[in-house]
Amino acid sequence: MEILKRLQLTSHLKPKPTDEANLRFGDIYSDHMFLMDYFAGQWRAPRIEPFGPLLMSPAAMVLHYSQTIFEGLKCYRHPDGRLALFRPRDNFKRLNSSAARMSIPLLDEPFLLEALKELLKIDGSWTPSHPGSALYIRPFVIATEAHLGVRPAAEYLFMIITGPVGPYYKEGFAPIKIYVESHYTRSAPGGLGAVKAGASYASSLLATEKAAQKGFTQLLWLDSVHHRYIEEVGSMNMFFVLDGRIVTSPLAGGTILPGLTRASVLTVAEKLGIPAEERLIDIDELITAQETGRLTEAFGSGTAAVISPVGLLSYQDHDYVVNNGQVGRITQTLYDELVSVQYGLKPDPYGWVEILG
Numbered sequence: 504m505e506i507l508k509r510l511q512l513t514s515h516l517k518p519k520p521t522d523e524a525n526l527r528f529g530d531i532y533s534d535h536m537f538l539m540d541y542f543a544g545q546w547r548a549p550r551i552e553p554f555g556p557l558l559m560s561p562a563a564m565v566l567h568y569s570q571t572i573f574e575g576l577k578c579y580r581h582p583d584g585r586l587a588l589f590r591p592r593d594n595f596k597r598l599n600s601s602a603a604r605m606s607i608p609l610l611d612e613p614f615l616l617e618a619l620k621e622l623l624k625i626d627g628s629w630t631p632s633h634p635g636s637a638l639y640i641r642p643f644v645i646a647t648e649a650h651l652g653v654r655p656a657a658e659y660l661f662m663i664i665t666g667p668v669g670p671y672y673k674e675g676f677a678p679i680k681i682y683v684e685s686h687y688t689r690s691a692p693g694g695l696g697a698v699k700a701g702a703s704y705a706s707s708l709l710a711t712e713k714a715a716q717k718g719f720t721q722l723l724w725l726d727s728v729h730h731r732y733i734e735e736v737g738s739m740n741m742f743f744v745l746d747g748r749i750v751t752s753p754l755a756g757g758t759i760l761p762g763l764t765r766a767s768v769l770t771v772a773e774k775l776g777i778p779a780e781e782r783l784i785d786i787d788e789l790i791t792a793q794e795t796g797r798l799t800e801a802f803g804s805g806t807a808a809v810i811s812p813v814g815l816l817s818y819q820d821h822d823y824v825v826n827n828g829q830v831g832r833i834t835q836t837l838y839d840e841l842v843s844v845q846y847g848l849k850p851d852p853y854g855w856v857e858i859l860g
């Protein structure tokens with residue numbers, strides 16, 4: 504493809520991590536990156552270059568007004584050594600819905616997938632094979648136009664960077680403790696909750712830090728109007744097992760990120776015959792359910808951690824333990840099914856896996 508005409512390989516291949524069992528999340532980058540500019544009304548000059556610093560004006564609009572969006576997906580190494588992407592088309596589709604909300608010009612989704620595949624032809628060898636590890640892929644867009652008046656920028660940079668990662672939480676697949684946040688909120692109706700915008704992450708940091716100081720791994724966000732309905736857990740979608748059914752908050756309000764792992768969990772649940780429901784979940788209902796033994800499991804879902812079991816909820820100075828702080832049966836079943844498909848340990852009946860090569 505045209506990208507290969509603008510292929511600049513690095514003359515300094517970096518050493519790949521040798522200790523795959525101890526990879527962390529997000530501190531190692533592969534050798535190359537994909538870039539594409541937008542100016543004069545068009546996306547242009549797609550290219551692959553050695554991974555390295557960017558040069559931009561201190562007046563670049565992203566630095567002042569946060570006009571930026573991102574995606575996150577993973578490339579997995581199958582037992583036969585082949586590489587596989589998980590639902591990549593859905594990520595690029597979501598990138599475009601984020602772009603629309605953030606006044607960023609839309610991108611050609613099939614082209615982005617081709618670009619990613621070209622990049623992985625060169626850097627796919629960075630994909631680790633240790634269980635639980637993967638090559639994390641971060642596509643993103645930033646507003647690069649030098650201009651301090653407030654309006655959508657006229658110039659942008661789209662990029663893809665990649666890097667090998669281990670489990671997102673140091674706990675791995677072990678229950679995390681979460682703090683139910685009843686003051687700060689993550690998203691408001693009409694706001695940015697449904698898109699992957701850097702600005703939402705910046706605004707979530709203070710509350711997350713405060714929860715961390717109290718010993719919690721993550722926050723459970725409540726809705727910003729009533730401080731009552733469950734939204735998300737950190738940057739994951741939230742699921743509970745209530746009366747044997749998995750329950751998650753609905754997307755209709757526009758305050759919750761439509762996670763692909765969330766959608767995958769719902770599809771897997773249906774296939775495995777686990778009843779599932781999307782409905783508003785009141786924190787008081789949840790606490791009562793915990794006290795009466797009807798809340799049996801809780802977990803978060805997202806690409807980075809896949810599924811993260813929740814072992815404890817702290818709300819208004821009370822600790823509510825879920826399933827004795829153990830991983831629940833339904834959580835484990837859903838995790839096993841998803842991970843087996845992602846890592847190619849069993850055939851993919853869902854049409855989610857895209858084998859490279």
Ligand SMILES: *Cc1c(COP(=O)(O)O)cnc(C)c1O
Nearest residue numbers: 738739740760762763764805806
């Ligand atoms: C990315 C993200 C998720 C998870 O989405 P996946 O597609 O499953 O990775 C959930 N919540 C927020 C706020 C996110 O940014």
